Amino acid sequence: MIPAPFDYVAPSTVDEAVRALADAGEDAKVLAGGQSLLPVLRMRLAAPTTVVDLGKIGELKGVRDEGDAVVIGAMTTHYDVQRDPLVHDHALLLARATDTVADPQVRHRGTFGGSLAHADPAGDLLAPALALDAEMVVQGTGGRRTVSAAEFFQDFFTTSLAPEDILVEVRVPKHTGWSAHYEKFNRVAQAWSMVAVAATVRAEGGTIAEARIGLTNMASIPVRATAVEQALVGRSADAETIRAAAEHAAEGTSPTVDGNADVEYRQHLAKVLTGRAVESAMAG
Amino acid sequence: MRITVTVDGTGYTDEVEPRTLLVHHLREKLGKTGTVVGCDTSNCGACTVHLNGQSVKSCSVLAVQADGCEVTTVEGLARDGQLHPVQQAFRDNHALQCGFCTPGMIMQSIDLLADNPDPDEEAVREGLEGNLCRCTGYQNIVRAVRDAAGHMRPGAGPEAEQVSDAERTTTGVGGDA
């Protein structure tokens, strides 16, 4: 199908984009890679009056080193995140999760910022952003502000972004030398996660010094498996420790029910996948 | 909106509605019907073309987003009557039955071989993850891509197919201006 008609603007700076959104009012929509928005427009699930394309704004693209953080521009594509040396060295979990997103064509267009702003509970980059304590830099009519990942994700497809806000970049604190794995369970012809587990750990000798575990699609928003993290830290990374820690993965979760899985099955998956994720992360 | 897109080496300037999808612009305005639409959900990959040297699903790009860009479709692959090595390999290995997925499969295979000139079976299957085939069961498609890899120069991917400025013509049949 063909989208309903809309006005199109392609500003060249973030300031102009914010102004265009504010001028166009509630029914304006930001276009990033379009890999979630265009299917929605094609199916006429949304019909914005104005589309503000961020594609011409150079300052939104690319990854840079900022001391204790890696800063990823919102319009950096999945393809570029996958291959970025800074991301590999300091936020490996994000590279691993991005490898599993969609397919090559979608990764050429889809963006890191678009995935976070879209906030699909099955999106694969939300849990890694939460696990790595990422901070979102947002620009609106009142200037720039920084929002923690924990405050950013609010509900199904809902973030703290106001209609005229633009997600500019994401600051990811450096997790240099941490090993990482993203364990995803999905149907073959549909890349979307039924459940997935983002795990990143820092080992000292054979001991787990620090651990961060995020869960995908175990609630309307990404969640941290803090009980698992606590059960891992300070222990030797043997199979028994990992198995016992993974048993805590579903604690306090109330995942949704859909055609793919019910609550019990999702909670079972969370435990099994947590075990696999930590084991694979430890194996390097 | 007025846009200029270079498609298979020819520049076309046209007036388009912002809501026009690139695939519809290619098919309906420029007559490039080799690129097909197979779904409404961005899943099937039948519409895959190269946009500035990278594979994209042309049903999930607006024509206005391609303004100033270079697009290669399956129709722009053959050179002097000679099929592209990937096209030839699909033919030699019986990698199609109804052929509907084929344009997208070929365009994505070329992108894959540019990133990985010698992919093993698993890498081919992963590289073609975004392309669905209802007929072949994929076996012969995987065989064709591996066969093509053996016949291609490393690096002979989307970049190599971009046309030099000297070769490019400015106005094509089907363009408004």
Ligand SMILES: Cc1cc2nc3c(=O)[nH]c(=O)nc-3n(C[C@H](O)[C@H](O)[C@H](O)COP(=O)(O)OP(=O)(O)OC[C@H]3O[C@@H](n4cnc5c(N)ncnc54)[C@H](O)[C@@H]3O)c2cc1C
């Ligand atoms: C076939 C297919 C399979 C997929 N599989 C997966 C998968 O397995 N895992 C996964 O995680 N994702 C998957 N995706 C989604 C993909 O990752 C998208 O790239 C992503 O969800 C959206 O990014 P985008 O840049 O395309 O954003 P768009 O589609 O352009 O925008 C998405 C939403 O975010 C808003 N937005 C975008 N950028 C900004 C910004 N900077 N500031 C404010 N608002 C903004 C838009 O207004 C829109 O509402 C899949 C998509 C397709 C088509």
Ligand code: FES
């Ligand atoms: S037509 Fe199916 S992905 Fe484009």
Ligand code: FES
């Ligand atoms: S040959 Fe028929 S869909 Fe692939």
